[in-house]
Amino acid sequence: MAVAEEEEVIIVGAGQSGIAVAACLSLRGVRSLVLERDDCVGSLWRKRTYDRLHLHLAKQYSALPHAPHAEEAPTYLPRDEFARYLDGYAARFAVRTRLRREVRSAGFDAGKGRWEVEAVDLATGRRELYAARFLVVASGENDERFVPEVPGLEAFPGTVVHAAEYRSGEGLRGKAVLVVGCGNSGMEIAYDLAAAGAVTSISVRSELHLVTREIWNVAMSLYGYHVPAWIIDKLVLLMCAVVFGGDTARHGLRRPAVGPFTMKLTTPAYPVIDVGTYSKIRTGEIRVLPAGVKSVRGNVVEFADGRRHPFDAIVLATGYRSTVRRWLRSDDGLIGDDGMAARPYPEHWKGGNGLYCAGLVRRGIYGSYSDAELIAGDISELLRPQQTHSNGSNK
Template structure:
């Protein structure tokens, strides 16, 4: 099959790129390994998840959220938005297409993308002048390696497979990782009666969603240093000094840190209150595992029935993308820093790999479509 652009991934990033290209009447095809688009949102996120950013910061290109939608959307709200987006732009992803390799041919100046069909088992080849990697930041969960983990006698689970805390009621559960997923899962576990602990590795910021909203609006008018100072002052009034509870704030402000590293602050959903009341125990970093016991770096040892790893994700693009010119790091993310992360050489692009949420997805999609429109005469001579 031959087309102008092959897009690998049918999540929000791939859909956004396809919509932007379609507005320019540029032929494109989306290859999606799952049996639906937006599979992360439709099949993998846990039941109680909500978007932590206000809806105006969570829009895909050329389509606003309905006015009646709550400012902070539920998972179901966002799935409905994706359904409307696909319908509005007439997007037709090809499902069950697992990409195994993508190679650039310097003679023909074409990309050859090999994808295995889930139904038939046959490998199809798609040829295109441009290739967009849109497989998402959360393609594969990362499980850290701890001494003795393979001999743990309880249940081991990555957060990507966590759906509900109901089945952990009454169990001793350790959540490893104190990002948004880890803190929210710990909150959910505690609500369902699990004896919950959370392992914290390093410093992190905790804000409310209202603080984040205010900060993002203010960034349009004042410097990030002023925004950080104001938000941190609000945090001191709202939460007080958290160091006595095992939570240390970074020396750099939350919005400065986000701009430099892409690392988001934790949005408190009520977890801090449970930590302060002693309902959730904060533990140090895991040092090792022996049977059903976990040892921490401060020497404390506790027994657990389950460990849930909220330890992040990796992109799988590096597993199948050939001739990327060394643009991807070991986690499958572009080595180029934002805002130059989206563009490679030879007609290669990356969408949704900037660690800047759905606003970053929209930005990438627009830039990619504009660039392909400009260079439709051929990818030769493009910067690498």
């Protein structure tokens, strides 16, 4: 039987949340090990994002603990620069990682007072066992791509890609392309396709709030001064009316009844940051199809409202889902059935028996920042009596 490797803290996931927790623990003198399924830290930013992506939040809201972005850095960091920032962050704080390790199970042994974690080295297929007093789930909300079941989609004769595989509109000039999904990725990919000369359509089934980066930065600043969400909502919607010219519904983009900032705080939905998509919708360069996809027959897509249109390619901007519940054996209520934090902010991050989660409450990079500080502070406090006793016994 393999002997478990003893660690103080095991962190699952080397994205922004995982390495932030590890760094904050390191600064408090607590040793941790990060297990990561991919072959690099921050793999989302390197392997599952489109080329033109820039962070939607200004750099002051997009830094990890103890490492603000440089003054000369652009206000909205491009994807590759943020990926380099994550590399430098992990190196600066000597984050210990084991890459290409897929966690298959993790459960708490009450008799031993330890979390027992089983992982597989994907390079060799070798099974590895770890034991730790604390376990941090930081595998992210964008863990596994979600592809909806659409009758006939598998026989579509053109190209079908998930947004995770889309990089640019190169080679699609003059092609009819359908983007399925109207979140931030879908709307920005639609813009990218139209800019590249594709005949672009986007399926918009849901209501959404459309804002600009600048408007959302104002909202974030006001929230930092503890301005009530309902006041922020009113100000944001007033600014949106000025920028977007009134009712976006006449162009197929219906706003929810609940305000954008309240929606962000109370639901999983994010406002859509407009990068120029709405202008192309108004000019007709991007066609809005206000219904979900019902079926596909040949190259013709049928929508829920009965309309049918032919396409050469389809981009599925249909999001991701967490896989935590497949490997985490815990029923203490910290992680919900969807693999995300079951409790609302700010009570979301700590469970029982030394279990924590980071980056699973849909608060973006600034959520990773606060989760890391809370978790590292709590663990170091719990270890303090043990450390004090050890130091005293050595005198």
